[in-house]
Amino acid sequence: MHDNPFRPGFGISPPMLAGRDALLDEWREVFGLGAWSPYRAALVTGMRGVGKTVLLNAVEDAALARDWTVVHGTLHAGLIDGLEHDRLPAMLQEQDPQARTREVTGLTVPQVGGLRTEVKERYEREPRLESMLARLVELGEERGAGVLVSLDEVAKESLDQLRRIAIAVQHLMREDRRIAIVAAGVPASIAAALDADGLTFFRRAQQVRLDTLTLSETRAALAEPVRTRGRAIGEQALERAARASQGYPYLVQSIGARAWEYTPSTEEITTDAVQHAVEVAHAAMGESVIVPALRGLSSRDRDYLLAMAEDDGPASTAEVGERMGASPGTAGRQRARLLDAGIIVAPARGSVDFAIPLMREHLRAHPHDAQLGLPTAARDTFRA
Ligand SMILES: Nc1ncnc2c1ncn2[C@@H]1O[C@H](COP(=O)(O)OP(=O)(O)O)[C@@H](O)[C@H]1O
Ligand SMILES: [Mg+2]
Structure with a gap:
């Protein structure tokens, strides 16, 4: 009778999206007829569980409410392939009255030795992502709307995929077309994207760092x-x-x-x-x-966290270094990496604290979790 309204888990929109109204207004501006907004290209970052995916969902809803077309993708190795061969053609088929005559499809070549793949590849290498996206934008503009490209889970391993999309989007933006892009990822992945060649476009994007709720x-x-x-x-x-x-x-x-x-x-x-x-x-x-x-961290990073966990509150960076027996330089590098990863925060100069609730308590109760992948006492009993 009384269905549970709460949505524990990841990526499932909550019954009430708290504390993000002002932020969403920025995007509503993008999708309205208003002036140019810096949020036309935005990068959303924050630690796991802070609400990046559900914010993207809300941004997509705001775009759809204004009749924009939404191209949504989760970054992984096959994203471009899926967009070019499946999703974008399907969207065009639906929206474009001329779709059937424009599309080069159904190419059949008799399978003789290596011939088939050779011919197929030649066609697949055409910049179809760019042209299909441009056509979607054109169709959107005809209705007084545009196209939102929304990308979740930016990761180091798929920066090449992000690059391809960024090039296509940037090209259309330069021509002042109605296109917007939003990409989300944990801080370390976004930092890697900002550092990468061919992604300088994102350095000018609006950075949105999601924080916990008040x-x-x-x-x-x-x-x-x-x-x-x-x-x-x-x-x-x-x-x-x-x-x-x-x-x-x-x-x-x-x-x-x-x-x-x-x-x-x-x-x-x-x-x-x-x-x-x-x-x-x-x-x-x-x-x-x-x-x-903890899984994505090096063992030195985890040593740093274990040393921090000895304090009940923010830890002094100098003391953490001493506890680890590390030189200030080495400890400083660990600190920078963990800040980048969104695992720790620096509440004041010279001090660090955990960003994720209960991490301190968890590390104290299960210190072996800090050595994931390394032999545990239990595994040692199977040796020799
Ligand atoms: N602003 C918010 N208000 C209430 N609940 C939220 C809010 N943002 C996220 N949540 C909830 O938190 C959980 C994690 O959100 P999610 O978007 O998956 O995080 P992330 O993508 O950053 O890891 C989900 O269960 C979601 O319903
Ligand atoms: Mg997410």
Whole structure:
């Protein structure tokens, strides 16, 4: 009867997208008839679980509401191939009255030795991405709209794919066509994209660094969906849930969902329900967020985090270096890499703190997680 409104997980839009209204207004400007906006090319970054994907979803919705065409993609090795051979032709087929006569399709060559692949490749190398995107923009402009290219999960391994798309988009932007691009990724991936050859275009893009939610945004993200679905949450329970989430959107949904389902048929979500939800949600943070975040790091990076975890709050960079037995230069490099990766923050000069809630507690409870991939005591028992 009372469906759970909360959406724990990744990439699933929440019942209330808290704290992003002002930001979304910037994009609404892009899709309206307003003046040129720097958000026409934007890079969204922030740590895992902060809400990059659901923000992209909301930006796409804003574009669709203005009749723009949305070309959405998740970056991986086969993205361009999929766009050129499948998605863009399908979109053109749907929108373009002349699609059938324009398309070069259905090329059949008898399979004789290596001939087939040779001929096929010659056609595939044509810059079809550019021309198809240009045609989509043309069709969008005819309706008084444009095309939004929305790319998620920017990663070092697929920068070549990003480059191809960036070149096509940049070309159309130079001609002052109605095209916009937004790309999202964790800070280390966005930093790599900004450094890469052929992607200088993005250095002029609007940088959007997503932060965790404020306490009042968090309270709204929890309370509003509960009230909309006809249930209630008391002041104390709400405050406890909001504080335990630390404004981290992933935890807001995770705690909200578990508090809801504790006694789903009663009217009120009690402090007991919240207490239980917080315990379960916090325990699940390791597997869902912290371990995946540690996975991409080097063992030196993880040593740095373990040294930081000895403090109850922000750690002094000098002390962390000493604990690691590292020279200031080496420790400084680790610090820079972890800042780039969005794993730590620098709250003040000379100090560092964890960016992801509960990482300190997790590392203290499971120090071996910091040595992922290295032999653990259990694995050692199988040796020799
Ligand atoms: N502004 C927000 N308000 C409420 N919940 C949010 C908000 N942003 C994200 N969430 C929730 O947080 C979780 C993670 O969001 P997601 O976009 O997948 O993060 P990312 O892509 O940055 O890893 C999802 O369950 C989503 O519903
Ligand atoms: Mg995401």
